[in-house]
Amino acid sequence: METKQLYLYDSYQRDFVAKIERVNGNEVVLDQTIFHPLTGGVSFDTGFIENGCDKRAVLRVEINRDTKEIAHIVENAEGLKTGDTVGGSITWDRRYRLMRLHTTAHLIAAVMYRYHDARITGGQVDPDQAKMDFNLPRTDREVFEDAVAKANIEVQKKTQLKIYFLNRDEALKIPGIVKLAERMPPDVKDFRIVEIPGIDLQADGGPHVSNTGEIGEISLVKIENKGKTQRRLYFTVK
Numbered sequence: 001m002e003t004k005q006l007y008l009y010d011s012y013q014r015d016f017v018a019k020i021e022r023v024n025g026n027e028v029v030l031d032q033t034i035f036h037p038l039t040g041g042v043s044f045d046t047g048f049i050e051n052g053c054d055k056r057a058v059l060r061v062e063i064n065r066d067t068k069e070i071a072h073i074v075e076n077a078e079g080l081k082t083g084d085t086v087g088g089s090i091t092w093d094r095r096y097r098l099m100r101l102h103t104t105a106h107l108i109a110a111v112m113y114r115y116h117d118a119r120i121t122g123g124q125v126d127p128d129q130a131k132m133d134f135n136l137p138r139t140d141r142e143v144f145e146d147a148v149a150k151a152n153i154e155v156q157k158k159t160q161l162k163i164y165f166l167n168r169d170e171a172l173k174i175p176g177i178v179k180l181a182e183r184m185p186p187d188v189k190d191f192r193i194v195e196i197p198g199i200d201l202q203a204d205g206g207p208h209v210s211n212t213g214e215i216g217e218i219s220l221v222k223i224e225n226k227g228k229t230q231r232r233l234y235f236t237v238k
């Protein structure tokens with residue numbers, strides 16, 4: 001059964017209450033969760049679920065792409081059973097870094113496309129740093145230094161993000177997201193849209209900050225060549 005993904009509605013929610021749907025070894029499936037699983041190029045949350053005064057560490061969170069069921073891999077699931085009500089809380093420092101780095105990734109991808117005609121081909125946001133792969137024939141370090149500088153200007157503008165849901169038909173009417181919409185599986189009826197006004201608009205399921213000003217200072221960590229036209233950028237935030 002699909003787990004209700006509470007993190008889609010509020011990236012800032014730190015705790016919640018849920019019912020256990022299933023326990024399988026150290027995997028606990030709840031009816032709803034604020035824990036973001038490893039998906040969409042963004043790492044998972046860690047934290048705790050608790051049953052009375054009994055705290056269990058959540059070490060990893062995974063989503064089944066087909067069933068949309070989310071499994072919380074806990075240190076010890078002993079004594080937890082189907083139907084129990086549990087409380088849960090995420091490790092906020094880790095989540096907030098994921099949010100700041102994820103919104104940064106959208107800024108950099110938008111700037112790289114707009115000013116350097118470079119398309120993103122992959123990426124991964126982890127709590128300490130993020131990496132992004134671009135299709136870029138040139139190896140110039142200046143291109144990435146420029147992109148980070150331009151992204152930092154967007155941070156200083158303190159732009160408020162807009163996160164909203166659109167049904168498929170409404171989404172397809174918006175110029176620019178048609179390409180993204182076509183990539184979506186046909187059974188997706190509602191699109192979660194993440195808009196950084198004036199910069200970027202994407203169908204996206206990950207946690208973000210609500211204002212670019214929360215990102216702080218972005219810095220370039222390193223650049224790697226991954227073949228003839230593939231460049232990998234590592235960056236972080238303070």
Ligand SMILES: [Zn+2]
Nearest residue numbers: 102106204206
């Ligand atoms: Zn994203």
